[in-house]
Amino acid sequence: MIVRIMGQGQWVMAPEHLLELNELDRALEGAVEAGDEPAMLDALMKLIDGVQRLGTEVPEDVIVESDLVLPDTDVSLEEVRALLESTSEFYGLIPDADDELNESGEAADL
Amino acid sequence: MASIFERIALVFKSKANKALDKYEDPRETLDYSYQKQLELLQNVRRGVADVATSRKRVELQANKMSSEVDRLQSAAQRALESNREDLAREALTRKAGLQEQLVDLQAQHAQLQAEEEKLVRASSRLQAKVDAFRTRKETIKATYSAAEAQTRINEAFTGISEEMNDIGLAIQRAEDKTLQLQARASAVDELLASGALDDPTGTVRDDITRELDALAADSSIESELAAMKAQLTGGPAARPELQAAPEAPGHGEGQA
Numbered sequence: 001m002i003v004r005i006m007g008q009g010q011w012v013m014a015p016e017h018l019l020e021l022n023e024l025d026r027a028l029e030g031a032v033e034a035g036d037e038p039a040m041l042d043a044l045m046k047l048i049d050g051v052q053r054l055g056t057e058v059p060e061d062v063i064v065e066s067d068l069v070l071p072d073t074d075v076s077l078e079e080v081r082a083l084l085e086s087t088s089e090f091y092g093l094i095p096d097a098d099d100e101l102n103e104s105g106e107a108a109d110l
Numbered sequence: 111m112a113s114i115f116e117r118i119a120l121v122f123k124s125k126a127n128k129a130l131d132k133y134e135d136p137r138e139t140l141d142y143s144y145q146k147q148l149e150l151l152q153n154v155r156r157g158v159a160d161v162a163t164s165r166k167r168v169e170l171q172a173n174k175m176s177s178e179v180d181r182l183q184s185a186a187q188r189a190l191e192s193n194r195e196d197l198a199r200e201a202l203t204r205k206a207g208l209q210e211q212l213v214d215l216q217a218q219h220a221q222l223q224a225e226e227e228k229l230v231r232a233s234s235r236l237q238a239k240v241d242a243f244r245t246r247k248e249t250i251k252a253t254y255s256a257a258e259a260q261t262r263i264n265e266a267f268t269g270i271s272e273e274m275n276d277i278g279l280a281i282q283r284a285e286d287k288t289l290q291l292q293a294r295a296s297a298v299d300e301l302l303a304s305g306a307l308d309d310p311t312g313t314v315r316d317d318i319t320r321e322l323d324a325l326a327a328d329s330s331i332e333s334e335l336a337a338m339k340a341q342l343t344g345g346p347a348a349r350p351e352l353q354a355a356p357e358a359p360g361h362g363e364g365q366a
Contacts, residue, residue, distance in 0.1 A: 003115070004119070004122075004272070004276065006276055006279065006280065007228055007232060007276065007277075007279070007280040007283075008228070008231075008232075009231075009235055025114070025115070028114065029114055032114065060234065060235050060238035060239065061238040061239065061241065061242040062239075062242070063239050063242055063243060063246070063266060063269035063270050063273065064269050065123070065265075065268050065269045065272055066119055066122070066272060067116070067119060068115035068116060068118075068119055069115055069118040069119040069121075069122060069276075070115055070118070071118065072280075074283075080114075083117075083118050083121060084114065084117055084118070
């Protein structure tokens with residue numbers, strides 16, 4: 001899996017490492033839904049730290065597409081929401097779409 | 111780990127696909143994209159320069175403000191020595207207000223510095239990728255027909271397109287932040303220029319300075335007088351109490 005941290009570059013993650021970060025992913029999602037910016041930033045910071053610690057940075061001269069994209073730590077809740085809303089053209093703004101994505105995503109991780 | 115981050119990744123992918131759809135001959139995509147990459151690289155470098163300019167400006171302001179703080183500190187000291195607690199209090203109040211602004215400026219400075227470092231790294235990353243892309247582009251064009259090249263072009267293009275989108279967003283955000291900080295920096299500049307930095311009305315500090323200067327002039331006249339009298343009467347040791355008097359609390363009014 002290739003993970004991009006916006007503005008910072010890309011990291012290669014082994015599947016077991018991604019699983020390790022799952023808990024944080026859920027915390028972050030919950031925080032975004034609850035509109036809790038400090039909790040969101042806290043989870044995001046830990047996630048980014050985890051990716052950088054466990055992953056291997058993609059060399060500068062390698063061009064590769066990412067499977068996952070994480071916002072940078074200086075992002076605001078509004079900006080994360082705006083990013084998510086721009087994906088609504090694929091999924092609409094139906095709350096169920098989140099769960100659907102969640103399941104398919106977890107299946108892909110395993 | 112998936113949902114939110116897959117969705118954000120989709121934003122990047124859809125942008126790449128939309129751009130790809132525009133071309134009949136996929137090889138055109140490569141040249142066009144390369145042009146765009148070079149432009150973006152220019153933008154990133156300009157962005158770095160802009161942030162650096164803002165950072166330096168904030169640095170200068172912080173220095174000025176810091177010397178204002180020192181000046182007010184010594185003004186308070188002088189005021190107290192002249193037995194003017196009211197003036198000393200005023201100066202210290204000003205100083206406290208200024209110190210708050212200074213802390214704010216220092217935070218801005220740290221922000222700008224982090225932003226600058228990030229952009230510098232992004233710029234070198236993009237440069238490396240643009241170089242890699244050019245090599246790949248030439249290989250693809252030399253080796254494959256338009257039909258054969260499609261897959262490889264898609265691969266090369268979507269990867270670089272994601273990189274460009276990301277850096278494009280980073281530049282945009284850096285610009286927004288810099289603009290905000292510049293607006294605040296302008297306000298501080300105006301305050302520094304008007305000399306009213308430590309007081310919105312610009313009158314009280316002038317009073318402090320004027321009064322302290324007057325006191326200083328008085329006391330220097332007093333000490334000159336004292337020195338002259340001492341010479342007349344045969345040595346400074348003969349009349350020590352005249353020189354010591356202005357500093358002694360409680361005797362201030364008597365002296366003035």
